[in-house]
Amino acid sequence: MAITRQIIFLAKRDCIEELKALLKSTIKDSKEEEGCLIYEVFQTKNNPVEFIVIDSWENEEALNKHYESEHYLYFINNFKQYNAHIEPFELELL
Numbered sequence: 001m002a003i004t005r006q007i008i009f010l011a012k013r014d015c016i017e018e019l020k021a022l023l024k025s026t027i028k029d030s031k032e033e034e035g036c037l038i039y040e041v042f043q044t045k046n047n048p049v050e051f052i053v054i055d056s057w058e059n060e061e062a063l064n065k066h067y068e069s070e071h072y073l074y075f076i077n078n079f080k081q082y083n084a085h086i087e088p089f090e091l092e093l094l
Helices: 013-031 060-068 070-081
Strands: 003-011 036-043 050-057 083-091
Touching: 003 013, 003 060, 013 036, 013 050, 013 070, 050 060, 060 070, 070 083
Parallel strands: none
Antiparallel strands: 003 050, 003 083, 036 050
8 A cells, every 4th residue: 555645844944945955855866766656845835944745655665665765864864953843744545
């Protein structure tokens, strides 16, 4: 069963461009991973500190491999300095 998530990142006001660049750096490599169905990053127009990542994976095994990837680990080890808040949601298709 596919796993789809929406993750909302709120950048610190003085770190918008840094978080944006870090998020953008994950897109290409994530999309190339086996089992990646969707991987998109959005910045909301009315609130530039807000970024939304929507990703979908074929199954839990594909998502777990993503968690072990070099680009994901780099992101996880570096985003907190730019991020004020994070809200992860797992989505279910109806």
